[in-house]
Amino acid sequence: MLPSYPKIAHFKTPESFRQRLRQLDLDPDLPVDDRILTAAEGSPMAAPLPIGPRTAGNRWCIHPMEGWDGRPDGNPSEHTVRRWRNFGRSGAKLIWGGEATAVQPDGRANPRQIMAVPETRAGLHRLCQELLAAHRQRFGRTDDLLIGLQLTHSGRFSRPESSRLQPRIAYHHPLLDAKYGLDPQEDSLVWTDDDLYRLIDNYVRAARLAQQAGFHFVDVKACHGYLLHEFLSARCRPGPFGGDLRGRTRLLRTIIGRIHAEAPGLLVGVRLSAFDGPPYRTSREVGRPMDYTPWLPYTFGFGVQPDDPLEYDLQEPVELIRMLHRLGVVAVNLSCGSPYYNPHIQRPALFPPSDGYHTPEDPLAGVARQIRAATQCKQAVPEMPMIGTGYTYLQEYLPHVAQAVVRAGWIDAVGLGRMVLSYPDFPADCLETGRLHRKRICRTMSDCITAPRGGLISGCYPLDAYYKSQPEAARLKTLKRELKSGS
Numbered sequence: 001m002l003p004s005y006p007k008i009a010h011f012k013t014p015e016s017f018r019q020r021l022r023q024l025d026l027d028p029d030l031p032v033d034d035r036i037l038t039a040a041e042g043s044p045m046a047a048p049l050p051i052g053p054r055t056a057g058n059r060w061c062i063h064p065m066e067g068w069d070g071r072p073d074g075n076p077s078e079h080t081v082r083r084w085r086n087f088g089r090s091g092a093k094l095i096w097g098g099e100a101t102a103v104q105p106d107g108r109a110n111p112r113q114i115m116a117v118p119e120t121r122a123g124l125h126r127l128c129q130e131l132l133a134a135h136r137q138r139f140g141r142t143d144d145l146l147i148g149l150q151l152t153h154s155g156r157f158s159r160p161e162s163s164r165l166q167p168r169i170a171y172h173h174p175l176l177d178a179k180y181g182l183d184p185q186e187d188s189l190v191w192t193d194d195d196l197y198r199l200i201d202n203y204v205r206a207a208r209l210a211q212q213a214g215f216h217f218v219d220v221k222a223c224h225g226y227l228l229h230e231f232l233s234a235r236c237r238p239g240p241f242g243g244d245l246r247g248r249t250r251l252l253r254t255i256i257g258r259i260h261a262e263a264p265g266l267l268v269g270v271r272l273s274a275f276d277g278p279p280y281r282t283s284r285e286v287g288r289p290m291d292y293t294p295w296l297p298y299t300f301g302f303g304v305q306p307d308d309p310l311e312y313d314l315q316e317p318v319e320l321i322r323m324l325h326r327l328g329v330v331a332v333n334l335s336c337g338s339p340y341y342n343p344h345i346q347r348p349a350l351f352p353p354s355d356g357y358h359t360p361e362d363p364l365a366g367v368a369r370q371i372r373a374a375t376q377c378k379q380a381v382p383e384m385p386m387i388g389t390g391y392t393y394l395q396e397y398l399p400h401v402a403q404a405v406v407r408a409g410w411i412d413a414v415g416l417g418r419m420v421l422s423y424p425d426f427p428a429d430c431l432e433t434g435r436l437h438r439k440r441i442c443r444t445m446s447d448c449i450t451a452p453r454g455g456l457i458s459g460c461y462p463l464d465a466y467y468k469s470q471p472e473a474a475r476l477k478t479l480k481r482e483l484k485s486g487s
Contacts (some may be wrong), residue, residue, distance in 0.1 A: 002286060005350060005362045008395040009443070017397050021364065029368035031404035032397060036434040044407040045399070045414070046431055048144070049094065051385050052267050052330035054216065056413070057093035057144030059406050060427035061387045063333070063417040064097030064150035064219060064271065066109055068452035069459075074102070074115030075123035079457055082466070083421075084127045088134030090420055091428025094413060095131065096333050096387060097150025097219040097271065103206040104199070106168060107153030107227070108160040110452065116151060116206035124149065124213035132214075138428070148269060149210040150219040151203055155227025156180070157340055163455060170230040171237040173300050175279050175290045179341060193239055200255055207259040207266060217267035217330065220255055224346060225338030228252050229273050232302040232320070245316055248302075249323060256327050270324055271333040274373050275303030275312035279341035280357055287344055287357035303336075312336075312373055318380040331385040333415060334374045339449065345369070347418075348393040349444035354453050354483050356446075363393045363444070371401075375410040385412045392419045395441050399430045418442045422460040439463070447476065454479045 011017040014032050021027040039046035039058075049056040069079035076084075080099070087095055101124075102108040102115045116124060128147060136142050156167045156176065165180060168191055172184045182189065191199070207218045222228040231251050234242040241251050256268050278292040278301065289310065292298055297306035303317045304310075321332055337346035344352075344359045348366030352358050359366075370390035378386050388411040391398050402414040419426055423440040430436070440463055447461045451472065459467035461476055 002358050005359075007350065007443075008393070008397065009438075011397070014397065014400055024362060024364060026364055026368045029372045030364070030394075030401055031408065033400040033403045036399045036430050036436070037403055038434045039431040041434070043431060044403050045427075047406075049385065049413055051094070051146060054146055054267070055144060056146045058091075058427070058431065059402075059413040060090075060092035060430075061094040061096050061333070061413045061415040062087050062090060062092045062098065062420055063389065063415040064100050064221070065417055065421075065458070066100040066452070067114060067458050068110050068112050068455075069457035070112045070114040072111060074105070074108075074113075074117060074120045076114050076127055079459070080114065081127065081130050083458070084131045085134040086424035087420065088131035089138045089428070090424050090426065091139070091431060092416070092420075093145050094387070095145070095147045096269065096415060097148045097221070098127065098131070100150050100152045100221065101206070103151050103153055103202045106160050106166065107155070107158055109152075109154040109157055109226075110159050111161055112457070116149065116209050118205075118209070121209050121213060124209060124215075128214040146216050147214075148217040148219050148267075149213075149215045150221050150271065151206050151210070152221040153199065153227040155225075155230050157225060168227070170227065170234045171242065173230075174295060175292060175300065176341065179279050179282075179290065193241065196241060196251060200251070200258060203255045204258045204262050207263045211263050211266040215266075217269055218259065219269045219271050219333065220252060220259070221271050222252055223271045223273035223335045225273075225276075225340055228255075229276075229302070233276065233300055235299045245319060249320055253323065253327060256324070256329060260328055267330045268328065269331045269333060270329055271335060272317070272320070273302065273336050273338070273346075274314060274317045274334045274377055275336050276301040277304060277312075277337055277342050277345055278309050280344070282355055283357045285358060287360045289342075312369075314373060314376055314380070318377060321377060321381045321384055325381060325384045329384075331387065331412075332377075333387040333389065334370075334377060335389040336370055336373065343449075347449075348390060349446055350393075351444060351446045353446040353449035354479070366390065367393050371405060371410070375405070378409070378411055387411070387413045387415045389415050389417075391415070392417060392442055393444050395443065396436060396438065399436075418444065418448055418460075421448055421458075422463040450480065450483075451476050
């Protein structure tokens with residue numbers, strides 16, 4: 001029998017929610033304010049946030065999300081533009097990357113992911129301008145708004161032409177190779193050093209395009225099992241891009257240094273998985289990790305304990321954040337794990353995505369784990385502005401916790417991903433009225449993951465009328481029935 005955890009909507013008051021946290025021994029990690037404070041009442045979320053030479057007008061951030069609704073040539077579609085307008089109207093003053101944007105065609109996570117290549121310059125400019133216009137119309141000013149573009153190569157999870165994996169890997173990971181059916185002897189999948197130097201050139205080209213399109217910063221993505229994150233664990237890779245921490249971070253550091261040199265004035269941030277973990281088995285049962293015991297001490301993760309990779313170890317992540325600060329990175333957006341092989345760690349939810357498994361813990365434990373790790377990183381490198389992740393599962397109590405952790409200095413800003421797909425003006429409602437529309441709150445149903453995994457466009461199908469009216473909505477219902485029946 002599958003375990004049952006109480007839904008957040010079951011808790012009608014902050015005190016009843018605190019009681020649940022005390023039952024789970026999580027109350028030290030998840031402080032809960034009694035009510036949502038508005039900007040006029042001095043909400044910590046309304047405080048300006050200095051980031052490099054600029055200042056974001058508040059402490060709400062919109063996370064970059066992987067879009068599945070661009071055009072085949074890598075330009076944004078009208079679906080994409082609509083999402084960016086919503087980001088502009090959200091009330092958040094820090095738009096962290098907006099969208100995962102591939103720097104070259106073979107790095108797309110799906111055939112409809114947007115790209116930062118010369119042919120998409122006008123499309124990227126339009127996204128930036130539409131967001132600015134929406135924000136200006138809603139709030140009257142944009143001088144305190146920071147907009148970034150996330151630059152990525154999907155590496156092991158590249159699917160540029162269809163749903164079929166076409167991986168480009170940093171090294172052969174024995175468990176991930178087995179999980180995704182890769183031949184551990186097939187070295188043509190592994191990047192050569194010469195290939196990486198050409199990739200670096202394309203990251204720099206993409207950054208210059210972003211700057212020309214009007215973005216204030218770029219996010220050099222190093223999280224969630226994608227390429228630059230995978231290199232952080234490439235201990236077994238020979239040559240300049242593997243081995244010790246200096247070697248494993250060389251690709252990331254070189255890209256950042258080149259961007260600073262060749263796109264002067266463009267700010268650089270990094271979205272980082274502060275810790276990882278072994279991959280979990282895909283099933284309709286309670287999730288359990290693949291057997292990692294033959295590989296102990298575990299050398300295939302970043303930020304994990306070698307003798308127990310289910311537990312994190314922040315020694316190397318903290319050292320990397322210090323390196324990034326010395327390199328002039330203006331902020332780090334902290335995440336963890338991967339949506340592909342351990343989603344309950346990366347994206348706590350009660351309902352699993354189609355390629356996942358049922359959560360092996362109350363998702364509140366996953367939220368607390370991320371907040372705890374981010375707090376430890378912030379305490380270790382207080383001079384680096386940091387954004388926290390993993391809050392959406394808190395639902396009604398998200399702003400209650402966000403206020404408390406920002407007030408305490410545990411983190412500098414709180415990022416929203418899934419929540420702004422269902423409830424785009426969540427930050428504005430918090431700061432303006434201190435009240436939420438309960439029927440718009442993301443309940444982590446995971447349809448925004450299941451739909452794209454099935455080749456459908458990105459969006460919140462349960463709560464956004466726009467997506468309910470799309471033909472893909474009926475296809476999603478069919479897909480979910482098939483998954484439930486096991487067909």
